[in-house]
Amino acid sequence: MEKGKEPIVREKSMMYIIFASLLIDLLAFTMILPLLPSLMDHYRRNDPPDGWYNYFLSSIESFRLLVGAPDRFSSVLFGGALGSLFSFLQFLISPLAGGMSDVYGRKPILLISMIGIACSYALWAVSHSFALFIIARIIGGLSKGNVSLSMAAMTDVSSPATRASGMALVGIAFSIGFVVGPVIGALFARWASSSGGLMEPNWYTKPALFALTLALTDVFFILFCFKETLHKSKRAKSLGSSLGQAASYINVFSLFKFTAVQNLPKSGRTDLQSLGRIYFVYLFVYSGLEFTLTFLTHHKFGFTPMRQGMMFFWMGLTMALLQGGWVRRIKQERVRSAAVKGLFIIIPSYVLVGLATNEYILYSGVFLFAVSTSMVVPCMTTLASQYGGDEQKGTVMGIFRSLGALARALGPILASIAYWSVGSTATFLVGSLALLWPWYALRRTSVKQD
Incomplete structure (x- = not known):
């Protein structure tokens, strides 16, 4: 009997190891967020007139x-x-790392990604010019395949019955990371400000070295604690077959x-493509409205950066809980239903935020926003993880993550244009209407439930 239980123990232990690794990474990644305004101010004062800062600033000003x-x-x-x-x-990078x-x-591949991320922080610590800072961010971005790899590893070690729990752990890591990481960054910013450190030429070195x-x-945690989750017998046969389709x-x-996902039945490919489109549209609208929420709270309600930080803190805490x-704990057969409910809940959340005339209405919308976010991404990722053989889970998760990253790259640009062109109310109401399509499409889409 004990032997029969042993694989389950290993499965659970590896799920928590993946969770811990991702959480450590996200704490380092998110601590820079509250430091960005001070960093931009630092490079504005100290970067040479012909440096990259002024070049980028002129583009932003336009x-x-x-x-x-x-x-x-x-x-x-x-x-x-x-x-x-x-x-x-x-x-x-996400689909390439997954492949x-x-x-x-x-x-x-996870070790290579984490070494690249460490190199980006080392370069940040000595980034005396804005050009070096940008290069450090580029190296960090190109090394960020570890998130999709963590999702693929979570899929490897979980069964259909525990997969939703595994993807929820990934979501919890993100929620905790985006709550605690910015607090760490804010403490560094407060320390530097109170000691006059923000005026020093290398004040950012200490938070960079902490990251x-x-x-x-x-x-080292991955090196000594992470056990390979994809057995050799289940891997793709050659690099050519997996990366030959790099384009x-x-x-x-x-x-x-x-x-790039091979040997899927036609019905499975159609369902996976539908999930990809739904996920992209959802995150495209979601990330854009999330970005402009900062503008709205400052413009309509006079929120200071500290109050905005507290708002996002409570959002992250709600999602983590x-x-x-x-x-x-959502059962496999109820994952799709939970994702549909989550997509529906975000529609009234944005209506409330867009029409908010007082903080009570605003926080009602923000609460629904947090509830929806806690459901949609983990559940949709769980649905996508069921497609493809064991030798292609990394590719599937990489492509799914890549679609989300593309949505997050484009969404804030369009939402910013809309916000300053037609105003906050119209932007959020149109966004909520646009989110009707992902909800309706997932509701009608047939996906695997095993």
Whole structure:
């Protein structure tokens, strides 16, 4: 009997190891978020006149003037542009990393990704110019295949009955990371500000070295604790068969068709393509409205950065509690139904936010937003993870993650244009109407439930 239970214990232990690795990475990744305004101010003062900062700033200023945004939001648009760049790089790397892991295993490619991330933090620590900072972000973006690899590994070690729980753990890691990481960054910012450190030329070195320490900890954690989840007998036979279609990995039309996923029955491919389109449209609208929420709370309600930080803190805490206490216990046959409900809940959330005339209505919409987010991404990822053989889970998860990254790269751009062109109310109401399609489409789509 004990022997019969042993694989389950190993399965659960590996799920928590994957969760811990992803959480360490996300803590380092998110701690830079509250530091970005101070970093931009630092490079504005210290980058040479012919440096990259002024070049990028002139482009951002042209965009700001085009959409009619006030001057004080230049730094927010600058941060959004950096975020879009990072997401675009993830769009490029996720399916490639997933395809390579299908051939060589999850662990070696995961280690390469984490070493690349550590190198990006090391370069950030010595980024005396904005050019070096941008190069560090590019290296970090191109190394961010670890998220899709973690999802693929979670699929490897979970059974159909526990897969929703595994994907919920990934969601919990994101929720905790986006709650705790920015707090760590804010503490560094407060320390630097109170000690006059923001005026020092290398004040950012300490938070960068802290992020580097976390990344190196993750490297050694993976090296010694992470056991390979994809057995050699289940891997793709050759690199040529998995990466020979590299063009299809970065070709948008091929991505939506999941061309790189081989040997799927026609019905399965059709369902997977439908899931990909639904996921992309959802995240495209979602990420855009999430980005402009910062503008809305400042413009209509006078939120300071601290109040905005507290709002996102409570959102993240709500998501973590729901994912940890309920979403991860959703049974396999109810995953699709939960995703449909989550897609429906976000529609009134954006209506409330768009029409909010006081903070009570605003927070009602934000609460529904957090509830929906806790359900949709883990459940839809679980649905996608059921397609493809064991030798192609990395490719499937990589493409799915890549579609999400592409949506996150494009969504904030269009939403910013809409926000400053037609106003917050119209932007959020149109966005909520646009989200009717993902809800209706998933409701009518037949997906695997085993």
